Amino acid sequence: MDRSHSMTSQEPAPERTAIHFASTQALGSIEACLQALLEDWKEDCPKNLKDYVADIDPSLHRAALVELIKADLQHRWEKGNQSSLEEYCQEYQDLGDKDTLPPDLIYEAYRVACQYGCSSSIEEYCGNFPNQKSHVLSLARRWNGASTALVSHQPTKHLQPGEELDEFELLTLLGEGSFAKVFLAHQRSLRRQVALKISTDYGTEARTMASLEHDHIVQVFSESVDPERNLRLLCMQYIPGTTLGRAISYLNSHSEIPFSGSGFLSVLDDLSEHPTLLQTTALREREQLSDEDWTGAVCWLGSRVAEALTFAHSQTVLHRDIKPDNILVSQYGRPYLADFNLSIDSHPMGETSAGMFGGSIAYMSPEHLDAFNPAHEARPEVVNQQSDIYSLGVTLFELAAGRLPFIDVPSSEVSETLFRFANTRRSTLPSPKAIRPEVSEALDLTIRKCLQPDPKNRFQEAKELADALHGARELRTLENQLPPLGRIARFFVRHPGWAIVILAIWPHLVGSIVNISYNTLFIVGDLTAAQQLSFSRMVAVYNLLVYPLCVLTLIWKLKPFYRIWPKMKDEGLTTLDEQDYLRNELISYSTWVIIVSCLGWLPGGLIFPLALHLEEGPISLTVFFHFISSFTISGLIALTYCYFGIEFFALRIGYPRLLMGIRSPRKVAKEELRWANPRMRLIQFCAGTIPLVAAISIVLIGPEEVDSYDTFRILVTALITLGAVGFGIALWVAHLLNQTLTVLTKSDSSYGANMYRSDQY
Numbered sequence: 001m002d003r004s005h006s007m008t009s010q011e012p013a014p015e016r017t018a019i020h021f022a023s024t025q026a027l028g029s030i031e032a033c034l035q036a037l038l039e040d041w042k043e044d045c046p047k048n049l050k051d052y053v054a055d056i057d058p059s060l061h062r063a064a065l066v067e068l069i070k071a072d073l074q075h076r077w078e079k080g081n082q083s084s085l086e087e088y089c090q091e092y093q094d095l096g097d098k099d100t101l102p103p104d105l106i107y108e109a110y111r112v113a114c115q116y117g118c119s120s121s122i123e124e125y126c127g128n129f130p131n132q133k134s135h136v137l138s139l140a141r142r143w144n145g146a147s148t149a150l151v152s153h154q155p156t157k158h159l160q161p162g163e164e165l166d167e168f169e170l171l172t173l174l175g176e177g178s179f180a181k182v183f184l185a186h187q188r189s190l191r192r193q194v195a196l197k198i199s200t201d202y203g204t205e206a207r208t209m210a211s212l213e214h215d216h217i218v219q220v221f222s223e224s225v226d227p228e229r230n231l232r233l234l235c236m237q238y239i240p241g242t243t244l245g246r247a248i249s250y251l252n253s254h255s256e257i258p259f260s261g262s263g264f265l266s267v268l269d270d271l272s273e274h275p276t277l278l279q280t281t282a283l284r285e286r287e288q289l290s291d292e293d294w295t296g297a298v299c300w301l302g303s304r305v306a307e308a309l310t311f312a313h314s315q316t317v318l319h320r321d322i323k324p325d326n327i328l329v330s331q332y333g334r335p336y337l338a339d340f341n342l343s344i345d346s347h348p349m350g351e352t353s354a355g356m357f358g359g360s361i362a363y364m365s366p367e368h369l370d371a372f373n374p375a376h377e378a379r380p381e382v383v384n385q386q387s388d389i390y391s392l393g394v395t396l397f398e399l400a401a402g403r404l405p406f407i408d409v410p411s412s413e414v415s416e417t418l419f420r421f422a423n424t425r426r427s428t429l430p431s432p433k434a435i436r437p438e439v440s441e442a443l444d445l446t447i448r449k450c451l452q453p454d455p456k457n458r459f460q461e462a463k464e465l466a467d468a469l470h471g472a473r474e475l476r477t478l479e480n481q482l483p484p485l486g487r488i489a490r491f492f493v494r495h496p497g498w499a500i501v502i503l504a505i506w507p508h509l510v511g512s513i514v515n516i517s518y519n520t521l522f523i524v525g526d527l528t529a530a531q532q533l534s535f536s537r538m539v540a541v542y543n544l545l546v547y548p549l550c551v552l553t554l555i556w557k558l559k560p561f562y563r564i565w566p567k568m569k570d571e572g573l574t575t576l577d578e579q580d581y582l583r584n585e586l587i588s589y590s591t592w593v594i595i596v597s598c599l600g601w602l603p604g605g606l607i608f609p610l611a612l613h614l615e616e617g618p619i620s621l622t623v624f625f626h627f628i629s630s631f632t633i634s635g636l637i638a639l640t641y642c643y644f645g646i647e648f649f650a651l652r653i654g655y656p657r658l659l660m661g662i663r664s665p666r667k668v669a670k671e672e673l674r675w676a677n678p679r680m681r682l683i684q685f686c687a688g689t690i691p692l693v694a695a696i697s698i699v700l701i702g703p704e705e706v707d708s709y710d711t712f713r714i715l716v717t718a719l720i721t722l723g724a725v726g727f728g729i730a731l732w733v734a735h736l737l738n739q740t741l742t743v744l745t746k747s748d749s750s751y752g753a754n755m756y757r758s759d760q761y
Contacts, residue, residue: 535608593639
């Protein structure tokens with residue numbers, strides 16, 4: 001549909017038609033062919049139908065031929081030439097054989113034959129077309145003798161502003177589609193301005209929309225019929241503003257307008273041609289939208305459309321033609337889902353295939369393209385709620401990235417084109433973030449989940465999509481408030497596996513260095529030769545047994561992370577239950593780090609001296625004390641900094657990403673992280689005791705245990721200095737973690753929007 005129109009409409013396309021007239025340009029080309037044929041028939045000198053399509057886009061040849069044959073049949077039968085569809089198939093190879101003819105063409109041929117004396121029933125006539133029989137019968141029930149030919153659906157073509165229909169005065173043309181026009185009209189009885197949609201007297205759009213009373217669905221006021229002109233008048237809520245399609249085009253063509261909530265509102269102001277009434281609630285929403293960045297604005301608009309779609313689906317209504325041109329946006333930034341002319345009951349009674357096709361090809365899901373393809377065996381039932389969600393995903397992609405996700409190049413044959421388009425959608429999963437980097441990861445994954453080729457991997461309900469978009473917007477607010485990531489942290493984001501390994505191992509390496517140094521200075525020299533040899537064997541055995549066991553335990557606890565994280569990161573294929581499970585595992589991992597560190601280090605302070613005492617004879621109380629001090633100090637170093645590193649990764653890098661898809665991330669975080677702060681204070685206390693324990697140990701030892709007083713003084717100074725530096729690092733990391741916890745769990749989303757922008761790590 002041409003984006004220059006502010007409201008669009010389309011007549012229901014019959015199932016398995018050769019093409020859906022998704023653009024006015026395509027429709028214009030086919031209309032020109034028809035007009036040329038009709039002019040030639042007036043002179044009673046029609047040319048070969050191939051001549052009429054020679055100059056149009058090859059991808060439209062078959063669709064144009066179908067419409068030309070419908071018109072040609074009518075005139076030939078009028079002249080007594082009872083041409084059959086089989087004859088057309090033989091003459092025009094682009095049609096294919098009779099087994100692949102569009103059902104609407106078969107129905108039209110039967111309808112024309114009945115006009116001129118055919119006494120066969122529709123069931124008997126369809127005996128020649130068994131593959132299409134069920135679809136033709138469905139068409140016959142729906143159209144009830146009316147023509148499906150394009151030339152019969154132009155009663156609105158000559159309507160102009162200034163005319164009067166029923167109680168409506170047509171003021172301004174707001175938009176026009178393939179088979180309808182929408183006017184701004186004055187309703188005299190109620191003295192109000194309305195949007196009046198005028199189309200052929202066919203379809204159930206009014207009944208569908210009248211049952212959908214929702215804040216983000218265009219409201220239908222009334223419906224009337226002009227029997228003399230065969231027109232249906234649909235009186236609807238007038239939304240001063242524009243379509244989302246026009247807004248996207250305008251924004252892309254004006255580089256000076258920023259991609260943000262305020263920039264989008266300025267586009268609406270530029271495109272809105274009519275004044276709007278003051279609405280205080282909507283004005284507050286406009287103010288909120290103006291504060292959003294581009295991710296927030298896309299989530300804002302998308303979540304409201306998803307809520308409208310949720311309501312439609314709850315009423316068993318499928319839209320089937322969601323696209324930017326069918327979403328109206330008021331000057332306040334409120335989106336409204338419109339144009340339910342192709343919608344159907346998702347649980348139809350009786351007719352299982354009628355009306356299941358139509359839509360706009362660029363926004364169709366793979367299964368919708370299959371069902372739309374006359375050469376594909378897909379049944380109409382494959383078009384379902386997930387198909388609507390896919391179309392909304394394409395719309396959100398176009399809004400977020402500024403262009404459609406797929407570049408479709410049509411071929412000369414419609415079925416081949418549809419096969420190719422469906423295969424493209426099944427073989428690629430484009431990312432809006434790859435085109436526009438400012439799109440958040442949460443929004444990127446949300447849109448990509450909508451575009452999953454397999455409907456089972458998409459959101460199963462529109463409500464899930466609405467919740468995910470609400471959550472993505474809140475997560476964007478969190479991202480803007482969290483302390484920004486420095487170079488090292490960004491490396492950890494790209495390589496989470498390496499991050500966990502590095503953060504878990506390096507504190508233990510530091511602890512080992514301290515342990516070895518301490519043992520060398522204060523323990524080994526006081527042992528006998530036999531005790532030293534025995535101590536070396538014990539260290540080797542202890543290191544071979546205890547440390548690998550501790551490492552394997554921590555790796556085992558990471559197993560769910562390595563199993564689920566890649567699925568979420570790459571394509572967003574995780575379920576909410578999997579994310580809940582992984583969040584809890586990630587939160588508890590730091591507790592496991594504390595437990596494993598304690599079990600790996602602290603027992604050594606007792607095991608080694610007791611084993612030496614039992615195996616090689618007594619050791620002094622001083623050596624016993626040194627063992628306890630050595631393993632306590634080393635263990636506290638390993639435990640404290642390992643905890644802070646893992647907790648930093650969990651809270652700042654891993655946890656926020658596991659909140660994707662949740663409607664209220666802060667509410668969930670506040671509940672799940674309630675024990676994080678007390679635990680962190682305990683570890684801060686441990687960090688503070690490290691230099692204290694070291695200093696006390698050296699002071700109690702006294703200078704007589706070392707070579708000289710100067711060496712003693714250097715040791716004391718070095719231990720206290722290093723301990724203080726380590727304690728300072730621990731305080732700094734704890735400060736960052738406290739900031740992170742505050743942002744994740746506070747209830748006021750407006751708190752400190754940029755309060756931490758100066759701290760990078």
